[in-house]
Structure formats: structure tokens, C-alpha cells
Amino acid sequence: MIADPTEYYEKKAKTGAPPTPTVIEEIYFPNCAAAAAGGYTNIPKDSPAYRPELDDNGDGVACD
DSSP, X not given: OOOOTHHHHHHXXXXXXXXXXXXXOOOXXXXXXXXXXXXXXXXXXXXXXXXXXXXXXXXXXXXX
16 A cells, blocks of 8 residues: 655645755766757856866857
């Protein structure tokens, strides 16, 4: 039998504690081909996937 988790989540909600957010600190791609294969192109400087090594022209956008 599978327990009903409703009571557990209701108790959690009543405590007022917000869920802990997940923070992605870095997404690493060894090169732009790998980034493109992962769906990342034109990576802005504020993205966790940005690395200066991928920004060949130094314009603040990697793999463009």
C-alpha cells in the first residue's frame, strides 16, 4: 500500500518554511560544439553556461 503524502505536505505548508531553491552555479561545456549539442548557443555573460574561453571575440556572448 502506498501512503497518502497529503498530510505530510500540509504539515510542511503550515510551518511557513519556503522550499529550498535549487541554484545552478555552473553549466560546463568544453567547447561550443558541445554547447550547441546541449541546446546552448549565443550564451550571454550572465548565464551559468558562459565561460570566457567560449567567447572567442570577447563581446560577452559565447558560442555566437
